[in-house]
Amino acid sequence: MKKTLIMALAVMTFGSSAVWAADVEIKGDAAAGKTKSATCAACHGADGNSTNPEWPKLAGQNAQYLFKQLMDFKAQKRVNASMAPMVAPLNPQDMADLAAYFSTQKAAPGKADQTKAQLGSLVFKGGNTATGVAACASCHSPTGLGNPAANFPALSGQHVAYTKIQLQAFRQGARNNDAGKMMQNVANKMSDAEMDAVAEYISGLQQ
The missing domain is CATH 1.10.760.10 (Cytochrome c-like domain)
Incomplete structure (x- = not known):
């Protein structure tokens, strides 16, 4: 229970x-x-x-x-x-x-900058083994729909600017309401370029 x-x-x-x-x-x-x-x-x-x-x-x-x-x-x-x-x-x-x-509402589709989304796709799906960045898909699902049972949010179609703001907030510790510091630990290992690229890729995912 x-x-x-x-x-x-x-x-x-x-x-x-x-x-x-x-x-x-x-x-x-x-x-x-x-x-x-x-x-x-x-x-x-x-x-x-x-x-x-x-x-x-x-x-x-x-x-x-x-x-x-x-x-x-x-x-x-x-x-x-x-x-x-x-x-x-x-x-x-x-x-x-x-x-x-x-x-219950339908999320409006986002739009990705394809010049950045390729790197974003690599990080989202596979992380960065060299720096220890975990794959976003492992918690948020390959399609970005999240995992309701584990309380991991849906990301697909989210605004690029908002996603970047939240990743930066996790990295700086300004946002720290994540269970077990899971997002803080991930964001701490991400470069600015990776954050930017992942945010673009996420925006282009469809619900």
Whole structure:
């Protein structure tokens, strides 16, 4: 049971999702989440497809991952000046509903710079054995759809700028809400060129 809670399995069924907050299962309702998402739309778009490349696309992201990020923002485990006031009035049910809604939306396709995507493909699929960079695909899947059962997020189609910002934040320790410092350890070994190339490749992946 404890292992199940730690893995935080997300179950998507008919527009609803089950997420864990401590030892309590909370079922998110996508319809309720759509109603509650009005304040999110200004930055992330009504359907979770943001137009500002520095703000993440939420559409198609797995519900448990979205729920965790909202919880972390509220607990200040993940710090962002723009998100802090947005999550302040939210309770766990609100977060579960929002996560359920955005997870059911279709992510708009991204576009990769093919001059960089070739290197990005190599790092994403195989890592860099010379420097110890792990392959992104090992956790986020070869297609970038993530691993909901392990709470690894979907990456495919994400904005290039946002992905680079997050990789740099992990490398600098400014973002440290990753389990077991997994992303921090990967980002610490990546070069700027690898981050740039991987971000381009990810943007071109389709959900």
